[in-house]
Amino acid sequence: MAGPRRGRGRGGLVAAVCLAAAVAGCGGSAGGGAVPSTARAGASAAADRGGPRPPAVPAAAAAPAVPAVLPGPARAEEETSSEAVARRADAARAALETTRRWGLARLPLPAPQPPAGRPELRAAQGVKLADGLPPVVYRVPTEQPIVFLTVDDGAEKDPEFSRMAAELGIPLSTFVADYLARSDYGYFRRLSEQGDAVNNHTINHRNLKVLDYATQRDEICRQQDQLEGQIGTRPRLFRPPYGEYNEDTLRAAGSCGIEAVPLWNEEAFPDRMEYRYEDQRLHPGDIILTHFRGTDLWPGSMPDLLRKVVDEVTAQGFALARLDDYL
Numbered sequence: 001m002a003g004p005r006r007g008r009g010r011g012g013l014v015a016a017v018c019l020a021a022a023v024a025g026c027g028g029s030a031g032g033g034a035v036p037s038t039a040r041a042g043a044s045a046a047a048d049r050g051g052p053r054p055p056a057v058p059a060a061a062a063a064p065a066v067p068a069v070l071p072g073p074a075r076a077e078e079e080t081s082s083e084a085v086a087r088r089a090d091a092a093r094a095a096l097e098t099t100r101r102w103g104l105a106r107l108p109l110p111a112p113q114p115p116a117g118r119p120e121l122r123a124a125q126g127v128k129l130a131d132g133l134p135p136v137v138y139r140v141p142t143e144q145p146i147v148f149l150t151v152d153d154g155a156e157k158d159p160e161f162s163r164m165a166a167e168l169g170i171p172l173s174t175f176v177a178d179y180l181a182r183s184d185y186g187y188f189r190r191l192s193e194q195g196d197a198v199n200n201h202t203i204n205h206r207n208l209k210v211l212d213y214a215t216q217r218d219e220i221c222r223q224q225d226q227l228e229g230q231i232g233t234r235p236r237l238f239r240p241p242y243g244e245y246n247e248d249t250l251r252a253a254g255s256c257g258i259e260a261v262p263l264w265n266e267e268a269f270p271d272r273m274e275y276r277y278e279d280q281r282l283h284p285g286d287i288i289l290t291h292f293r294g295t296d297l298w299p300g301s302m303p304d305l306l307r308k309v310v311d312e313v314t315a316q317g318f319a320l321a322r323l324d325d326y327l
């Protein structure tokens with residue numbers, strides 16, 4: 001069954017996009033031109049590009065005990081530079097082809113490697129800390145040019161949307177309400193299997209603020225149990241419906257094992273983004289909210305929505321990272 005670390009399983013795909021981005025010059029980022037540090041440091045890929053390769057002699061000299069005719073796998077890879085270049089070119093072509101196929105304006109910027117451990121939350125703009133309660137977070141404190149996409153509720157279960165996110169290497173954190181998801185938890189199980197997080201958004205999606213503590217606790221804890229049973233992982237993150245909460249909500253959530261309560265600074269629709277702040281742009285660590293909604297309620301499909309978000313995020317010089325790796 002699903003283990004909590006499975007969320008990192010998308011590394012290969014991200015790495016492929018990253019590698020491709022390194023070769024392709026990250027598709028020409030617009031605003032600020034910020035390239036996450038791993039894209040720069042990640043690789044010998046970038047360093048190799050164009051420049052003459054150093055002679056193989058130093059590597060051989062560093063390990064004289066290994067016969068030159070039987071190089072270890074790593075060295076073999078290092079030494080066959082034309083093959084490595086060809087592989088990178090193939091990866092770049094594949095990434096560009098994927099980008100075009102989904103109709104994106106340009107290659108998404110690669111997310112940096114997630115931190116080894118989740119950083120401890122400090123008091124900052126966009127973070128509300130209170131003793132003994134899970135923190136409420138509108139923006140994750142970070143200097144990196146990353147933002148996070150969160151998808152709520154669960155009414156529309158569009159397989160094209162999950163396929164698009166997987167093929168583009170876009171990580172999602174979802175917040176699922178049982179009454180909308182229960183007709184097909186398999187959809188969310190598959191999202192979880194492809195590395196996306198499935199988090200708690202209560203059983204019935206009621207406005208918790210008007211409910212007493214016991215009822216709030218029931219709404220949150222029962223959804224913890226339900227998701228653990230259906231998905232195989234007990235969520236660490238919880239988002240109250242409508243973003244409405246009081247101290248009872250946080251106390252109840254904490255008692256059900258919730259570690260953080262992410263809200264949002266931007267909301268995305270298939271045809272536009274809405275910004276909380278007057279500068280009308282993204283900031284490092286911003287959390288973007290959107291919903292599993294279909295064309296019955298929206299002027300576009302879920303893939304239209306993802307295209308809008310990714311293009312907007314890329315144009316502003318940001319990469320989409322996985323919220324659950326940072327909170």
Ligand SMILES: [Zn+2]
Nearest residue numbers: 152153241242
């Ligand atoms: Zn909701």
